[in-house]
Amino acid sequence: MPDIIQLLPESVANQIAAGEVIQRPASVVKELVENSIDAGSTSISIVIKDAGRTLIQVIDNGKGMSETDARMSFERHATSKIRKADDLFAIRSIGFRGEALASIAAVAEVVLQTKRDEDEMGTEIFIRATEFVSQEAVACNTGTAFSVKNLFFNVPARRKFLKSEAYEFRLCISELQRVALAFPNIEFKMLHNNTEILHLAPCNYKQRIIELFGKSKNQDLIEIKTNTSITKIRGYIGKPESAKKSQDAQFFFVNNRFMRHPYYHKAVLNAYERILPPNVSPAYFIYFEVDPEKIDVNIHPTKTEIKFEDEQAIWQILHATVKESLGKFSIVPSLDFNTEASIEIPVLTKNTRITIPSIQIDPTYNPFENEDIAKQEKPRFEKDYFKQNNLQNWEKLYTGFENENKETPEPENQKLFDDKDPVKSVTPNILQLKNKYILSPVKSGLLIIDQKRAHERILYEKYLKILSEKRRQTQQSLYPLVIELSGQEHNLIIENIEEINQGGFDIQDFGNNTIIVNGCPADIPSPNPKELVERLIDELQNNPRQAGKASDYMAVILCKASAIPYGKVLTINEMRDLIDRLFACENYNYNPDGKPILSIIQLEELEKKLR
Numbered sequence: 001m002p003d004i005i006q007l008l009p010e011s012v013a014n015q016i017a018a019g020e021v022i023q024r025p026a027s028v029v030k031e032l033v034e035n036s037i038d039a040g041s042t043s044i045s046i047v048i049k050d051a052g053r054t055l056i057q058v059i060d061n062g063k064g065m066s067e068t069d070a071r072m073s074f075e076r077h078a079t080s081k082i083r084k085a086d087d088l089f090a091i092r093s094i095g096f097r098g099e100a101l102a103s104i105a106a107v108a109e110v111v112l113q114t115k116r117d118e119d120e121m122g123t124e125i126f127i128r129a130t131e132f133v134s135q136e137a138v139a140c141n142t143g144t145a146f147s148v149k150n151l152f153f154n155v156p157a158r159r160k161f162l163k164s165e166a167y168e169f170r171l172c173i174s175e176l177q178r179v180a181l182a183f184p185n186i187e188f189k190m191l192h193n194n195t196e197i198l199h200l201a202p203c204n205y206k207q208r209i210i211e212l213f214g215k216s217k218n219q220d221l222i223e224i225k226t227n228t229s230i231t232k233i234r235g236y237i238g239k240p241e242s243a244k245k246s247q248d249a250q251f252f253f254v255n256n257r258f259m260r261h262p263y264y265h266k267a268v269l270n271a272y273e274r275i276l277p278p279n280v281s282p283a284y285f286i287y288f289e290v291d292p293e294k295i296d297v298n299i300h301p302t303k304t305e306i307k308f309e310d311e312q313a314i315w316q317i318l319h320a321t322v323k324e325s326l327g328k329f330s331i332v333p334s335l336d337f338n339t340e341a342s343i344e345i346p347v348l349t350k351n352t353r354i355t356i357p358s359i360q361i362d363p364t365y366n367p368f369e370n371e372d373i374a375k376q377e378k379p380r381f382e383k384d385y386f387k388q389n390n391l392q393n394w395e396k397l398y399t400g401f402e403n404e405n406k407e408t409p410e411p412e413n414q415k416l417f418d419d420k421d422p423v424k425s426v427t428p429n430i431l432q433l434k435n436k437y438i439l440s441p442v443k444s445g446l447l448i449i450d451q452k453r454a455h456e457r458i459l460y461e462k463y464l465k466i467l468s469e470k471r472r473q474t475q476q477s478l479y480p481l482v483i484e485l486s487g488q489e490h491n492l493i494i495e496n497i498e499e500i501n502q503g504g505f506d507i508q509d510f511g512n513n514t515i516i517v518n519g520c521p522a523d524i525p526s527p528n529p530k531e532l533v534e535r536l537i538d539e540l541q542n543n544p545r546q547a548g549k550a551s552d553y554m555a556v557i558l559c560k561a562s563a564i565p566y567g568k569v570l571t572i573n574e575m576r577d578l579i580d581r582l583f584a585c586e587n588y589n590y591n592p593d594g595k596p597i598l599s600i601i602q603l604e605e606l607e608k609k610l611r
């Protein structure tokens, strides 16, 4: 038997390798545009015909190539970007494999025109299915123009495999979007079948996003920014209310390279937890800067997957950054309450003279003189407190803290606000509708708040804090309560008993599917332990546990158990208090189920109705 192993001809080897790098017209667009960027171009034009089947042309004003380099650039593993294996760990350019041009040339007809600034004449190369056809001198501008014609003409199976024109073109656009977002300082033009599809002028990151995704994004974006020793993160995230079901605006970049990163995607979504309705996700445009030595971009030929050395630390940083920015955005209500009469904070100009405020101090004052420290430390909720206040259960909850040590006036005279306070005295008029909604005029129209959902959000954030700070506050029952459960219910409680107790319960396993409840979370009104445990089980059954979410569960359960119900009549002050507390929440748009809490009927809408 003769030997049977043979080396493949170069053209066949190239074709096989091309399959990895060049799958469709969009891959050609990506590779050529990236090369143009690596060549330092400031303006790049892309001309496409028939979604790239007939022609893909990329013209740049970059540094161009010498005659020899132009020829070399089509060789497999020909690259000017790395020289030795070590360079792989310090990649700053987008390309580095030296595979793209060889791959493209293996499956198409390619014409390259290129000229360096210092050369008088440029060079033109024609190459067809890896076969070098011609090279001659041409007069052309500094820069490079690649024309890729009849893609996959020699691989019919691949050509047939291409999808509809609309689909393939959409993929080309999305490749262009990725580089355009990463390099807003570069001008991009795109023509399809002789029609200009895009013309992006050089601008900043935010403007580029708006140009690509529409003017509405302008109001929808929250800036994020953080600098740490392992990564710099900046970019924009979408406001919760602009989250959508389908998400075509989620982008990560690392050192200006687009990447997919499901793990970091989770970090972002996680930060939005419980402020989004179900099944929607936010837009984001997030740019990481990381020491190139600390990432590995060499794990996939199309290079959109990237391995980070400090993956988990960066997860935490990203999560915290997004969360913090969301928090900041929410605290400053974008709702424009009528504040004409409120205090103006003067703007300093250059000529403003600043006087140092004088402070009067009573040097003899001793704050501890007459104080009984032990009294201060008393638990916040005592049985008497509730009686004294003669309030409904839920009212105890959220008027309790402030009024604890004050005399309790009749509800009518209850002054939660100091009327002399100029900000509070202009708190807008408030009305309750159907014992369900709170209505209040705001500058742009009529604000409507769902009272129950608002209260759930307020309590949710409060409990979340208590739980995360592990400040367990339990109200011990006088008589322990024995509750008999089904086997499955009992299991649920026992599986979660540690966190449940951390949330303020004092529950013990009593065996035989029974538990003993010795106490309930301290500031739950009407602590009906049986009902609470039932709700607890209900929630646990409906929300299968996920890693690291114990405190969140507890917060949800507790807030649901104690929120004011619909049908409850509220006084003006109670409504004011509710509104105030709602807008002090990290997020006031959605309750913990992601249902909207508020809505504004715009003046224009009203005017239209009354026309």
Ligand code: ADP
Binding pocket: 031, 035, 036, 038, 039, 060, 062, 063, 064, 065, 073, 074, 078, 079, 080, 081, 094, 095, 096, 097, 098, 099, 100, 101, 102, 143, 144
């Ligand atoms: P890589 O980008 O991975 O280096 P390519 O096959 O894409 O490999 O390109 C090979 C080489 O050709 C590049 O390293 C670069 O030197 C040169 N080149 C490609 N496109 C351009 C361009 N538009 N302008 C200048 N040089 C280019």
Ligand code: MG
Binding pocket: 031, 034, 035, 094, 095, 096, 098, 100, 101
């Ligand atoms: Mg390249």
